[in-house]
Amino acid sequence: MSAVNQQVEASVADDLVRWEAVRAARRRQGVFGFQIMVGVTFLLFWEWVAGPWVDPFFISEPSAIWARLLQLAGSGALLNHLSITLYATVVGFLIGSSVGFGTGFLFGRFQLVADVFDPYITAIYSLPKIALAPLFIMWFGIGIESKIAMAAVIVFFLVFLNTYSGVRDVNKIYVDTFKVVGATELQILRHVVWPSATTWVLTGLKVSVPYALIGTVVGEFMSSNRGMGYLIAESSALFDTAGVFAGLLVLGVVGAFINSMLKRVEKRLLRWK
Amino acid sequence: MTIKVSGLRKSFVSRGKHVLALDGVDLDIAQGEFVALLGPSGSGKSTVLNLIAGIESPTEGRITFFDSGGDEVTPKLGYMTQQDSLLPWKTALQNVALLSKVKGIGAASAEAAAKSWLEKMGLNGFQSHYPSELSGGMRKRVALAQLLAHQPDVLLLDEPFGALDAQLKLVMQDELLKVWDADKKTVLFVTHDLSEALTLADRVIVFTGRPGKIKLVLNVPLSRPRNVFKDRFTPQFQDCYQVLWDALDPASANAET
Structure with a gap:
């Protein structure tokens, strides 16, 4: 009898689990539906307002932006500009994050180094990095190098500071437990310090990706002849509002895509949380 | 593994003041002995443990480990905290x-x-x-x-069950005694819980408040294997409890009532 009872209980529990899953799925679908609705309403409103109410010179209109976007994509110009911007962003990110990570780790492990360099790091950190753009253009020219430098500097500080905090933040009890067992410094680094710092480092990396894009685009605004920043600035100079919006739209989509990828990677690496 | 602690002193500077945490501790721990270090907070019992663990180094004094042949050895230690x-x-x-x-x-x-x-x-x-x-x-x-x-070879335990609720604490004590009974490792167990010390240990070392010194050593007369859940109601246990209670710093005892 009790076996039967247990079976009944188990199937009731299964039903509950299934019902919860169905509810969650329904809610997701509902939210998604509303999201679409908000977007469509906004676009319709924009299309309607442009012309009779607001001069399209300032806000263009969704249909014109879409047409301009297709035209840019069709001519291959969009891909050309976008690839330049992404290339500078990625290379700048790689350089900035690896140097930032190395320096952060070094400073975290060697207190004396950190103490000596602290005021200088703070001073440079407090500087708006964007203000360095003119300098980089002088140093590296108006080509892609100055944009890479721009992105790299911004990324460097974010990753550096996070790595440094991460390495300093290691729980002493973990280190002690390993020391008592007779672990070597290298083993402690590998099993305790490094994984413990990962959370911080990942946060730094995640935050810095959008900033790398900002650095590149700002560099392109200042002076360049290619890239998304150039496309937007150039469209603006020609009073091509639709072109400006088309450029912004592409940047927005790219940024959102990068962010969602990062979220996925982070979720995987920080499974244990 | 036997442990010999002699003339252990530990001092440090805190907020510009010189603090003497341990003032001359001598201790001999036999192979397979279960020793509890009991005392109010700040009595330096954890410091003794950390010094033996090698996490901190003593200001004065020596800690040596010997194997069964009487030769000095580097010990294999295990460490667990709250x-x-x-x-x-x-x-x-x-x-x-x-x-x-x-x-x-x-x-x-x-x-x-x-x-x-x-x-x-x-x-x-x-x-x-x-x-x-x-x-x-x-x-x-x-x-x-x-x-x-x-x-x-040696287990160093610093209030390992301190944060658990009363019932779970007993269950974990029981687990610990079971595995200890199986191969009788040398154990040092830091606690501020009188019952815990009596239930587990062969010998209870009571520390005074800062600067930490040994105030009393009590050989626990309870037989092995112990019953974590019932031993506490025996008259022997009650007597020992009274002795330990009296030995603990009166000030901290008052503070706890």
Whole structure:
């Protein structure tokens, strides 16, 4: 009898689990539906307002932006500009994050180094990095190098500071437990310090990706002849509002895509949380 | 493994003031002995443990370890504290196996040992859970498995069950005594809980408040194996409890009532 009872209980529990899953799925679908609705309403409103109410010179209109976007994509110009911007962003990110990570780790492990360099790091950190753009253009020219430098500097500080905090933040009890067992410094680094710092480092990396894009685009605004920043600035100079919006739209989509990828990677690496 | 502690002093500077934490501690601990270090907070009992563990170094004095032949040796130590020492980014099994691997035991045998210890602790089916997915009591069991899996000769325990609720504390004490009965390792157990000290230890060392000194050594007359749940109601236990209570600093005793 009790076996039967247990079976009944188990199937009731299964039903509950299934019902919860169905509810969650329904809610997701509902939210998604509303999201679409908000977007469509906004676009319709924009299309309607442009012309009779607001001069399209300032806000263009969704249909014109879409047409301009297709035209840019069709001519291959969009891909050309976008690839330049992404290339500078990625290379700048790689350089900035690896140097930032190395320096952060070094400073975290060697207190004396950190103490000596602290005021200088703070001073440079407090500087708006964007203000360095003119300098980089002088140093590296108006080509892609100055944009890479721009992105790299911004990324460097974010990753550096996070790595440094991460390495300093290691729980002493973990280190002690390993020391008592007779672990070597290298083993402690590998099993305790490094994984413990990962959370911080990942946060730094995640935050810095959008900033790398900002650095590149700002560099392109200042002076360049290619890239998304150039496309937007150039469209603006020609009073091509639709072109400006088309450029912004592409940047927005790219940024959102990068962010969602990062979220996925982070979720995987920080499974244990 | 026997331990000889002689003339141990430890002082440090805190907020510009010189603080004497330990003032001359002598202690001989025999192979397989279960010793409890009891005292009010700030009495330096944890300091003694950390000095023996090698986490801190003494200002004066010596700590030496001898094997059964009387030769001086470097000990294999195990260390467990009230705070969780389980790495949150490793699963239960990985956590238990890791310390063995660090000590140079091959991955396969380290994992096999880890598995069997987790089984002994009743944690079948939780091997691949992360610490955050386990309850407080389960985490303590994993920590205990971690402590024992790498085969230390001496167990250094710093209020390991301090943060547990009263009932779970007894259950964990029972677990500890069971594994200790099996192979009689040398144990140093820091606690401020009188009952815990009496229930577990062969010998209770009572410390005074700062600067820490040994005030009283009590040989616990209770027979082995102990019954964690019932021994506390015996008259012998009550007598010992009274002795320890009287020995503890009157000031802190007053503060606790």
